[in-house]
Amino acid sequence: MSRPRIAFVGAGSTVFAKNLLGDILSFPELAGADIRLFDINQERLDVTGQVARRVAQTVGANPTVLSTTERQRALDGADFVINMIQVGGFEPATVTDFEIPRQFGLRQTIADTLGIGGIMRGLRTVPVLADISRDMERVCPHALHLNYVNPMAMNIWGLAKLSPRIATVGLCHSVQGTASELAHDLGLPAHEIDYLCAGINHMAFYLKFEHQGVDLYPRLLEIAGQGKAPEWNRVRYEMLQRVGYFVTESSEHFSEYTPYFIKRDRPDLIDRFNVPLDEYPRRCVNQIAGWEELRTKLQNPGEPLEVKPSVEYGSLIIHSMVTGQPRVVYGNVMNSPVLPGGEAGHGKLISNLPDECCVEVPCLVDRQGIQPTRIGRIPPQLAALMQTNINVQALTVEALIAGKREHIYHAAMLDPHTSAELDLDQIWALTDALLREHGDFIPQQLQVAD
Incomplete structure (x- = not known):
């Protein structure tokens, strides 16, 4: 694989694509890669194409770069497919996921992984990912699918059901990112921390967290007990004291995965734990502004384009598979793995979680x-x-696989945050309202008639 063929699906996510391109093209063995950029938005695609060429120039790489709005053309013969789509975009889909629940008194922070927002995002995303995988089965059946799209666990689970022949791994930066944050809290170099982490995406825990063989948990518990946790991270330090382990995803994420921190009749909790309600829409607005700023910079050929390493695993996986250099990364895979070709693996990765679920565990790559x-x-x-x-x-994936709309309501009624805030009638009415508003973004058999 002297010239790996790498397809970016959803390449209009320009800032994220820029980071991954910088990582990939900075490796000498990948500097001549065949890069294919695909997006349905021509304007954003054009900007990413400019970014790819400027990144290559900055790091001294010489890739070929193809930009196309034809998905199969981008995928044809690919060795690696990096997926970063957002079905429905910020507007209308993400805005809908926040505004309609707010009308029912249900507040969210991120709404991309769990909760009613995560359920809706899964319903509109898994079918599109499955369609992409079917294209891959036709034109690049041996490619590795690197999925960065949320809701991660639902997406990987759905793909394992709908397209098991495509090798897929879900990638997130929460494990390595949180390890660096904790190292900073402890005043230690991040590269000297040793850890073992496992669980599900956005709810994995550090089973070991050490420095030069010394357990760091007593020091973390001391920070929590003395009230010295960073104000933006109070939720996670609180959970550390309650369950004895530190969780990987941010406090704003984790606050909506449980029934403990967001309650409409308890504004004191919001203040005490510094929970940023409606955080994701704010981030989206900032990301759009960042894209506009990047586009403006590209119009000035004299403006330097900064390229610096990211913490993402994508380039490391590609480099290890191309060169054979072994590495350990954290990946999202099925708990009872299905091997490429559809054969069943042997045994569960985490024995006291269900066979059929997506887990986040360390993975060797070569x-x-x-x-x-x-x-x-x-x-x-x-x-x-x-x-x-x-x-x-499980219920969201089952709704998609079986085409049974009732499981969407079941998923919502069992969601920890939604069920803590709304009664059953409200949950049913909210789900109806969201399904109607999302319209054709939802598979036809799951839609609600007007």
Whole structure:
């Protein structure tokens, strides 16, 4: 694989694509890669094409770059497919996921992984990912699919059901990102931290967290007990004191995966734990502004384009599979893995989680691809907490696979945050309202008639 063929699906996510391109093209072995950029938005695609060429120039790489609005053309013969789509976009879909629940008194922070917003995002995203995978089965059946799209667990689970022949790994930066944050809190170099982490995406926990063989949990518990947690991270430090382990995803994410922190009749909780309601729409507005700023910079050929390493695993996986250099990354895969070709794997990766769920575990990567690590049992309180989220994921995926709309309501009624705030009549009415508003973004058999 002297000239790897790498397809970016959803390449209009220009800032994210820029980071991944910088990572990939900075490796000498990947500097001549065949880059294919696909998006349905021609304007954004054009900007990303300019970015790709400027990144290559900045790092001294010489790739070929193809920009196309024809998906199969981008995928044809690809070795790696990097997926970063957002079905429905910020407007109308994300705005809908926040505005309609707010009318029912249900507030959210991120709404891309769980909760009623995560359910809706899964319903509109999994079918599109499955359609992409069917294209891959035709034109690049041996490619590795690197999925960055949320809701991660629902997406990987749905793809395992609908397109098991395509090798897929879900990638997130929460494990390595949180490790760096904790190292900063402890005043230690991040590269000196050793850890073992496992669970489900956005709710994995550090089973070990050490520095030069010394357990760091007593120091983290001391920070929590003395009230010295960073104000933006109070939720996670609180959970550390309650369950004994630190969770990977941010406090704003985690606050809506449980029934404890967001309550409309308890504004004191919002203040005490510094929960940023409606955080994701604010981020989207800032990301749009960042895209506009980047487009403006590209119009000035004299303006330098900064390229610096990101914390994403994508380039490391590609480099390891091309060169054979072994690495360990954290990936999202099925708990009972299905091997490429559809054969069943052997045994569960996390033994006290269900066979059919998506887990996040360390994975060895080399020329043989992604090889997940078997963890065994995790602490029972962590498995129980994860199960409350897995229930929602399972029912959302089942609604899509079986085409049964009633499972969407079941997912919502079992969601920890939604069920803590709304009664059953409200949950049914909210779900109806969201399904109507999303319209054709939702598979036809799951839609609600006007």
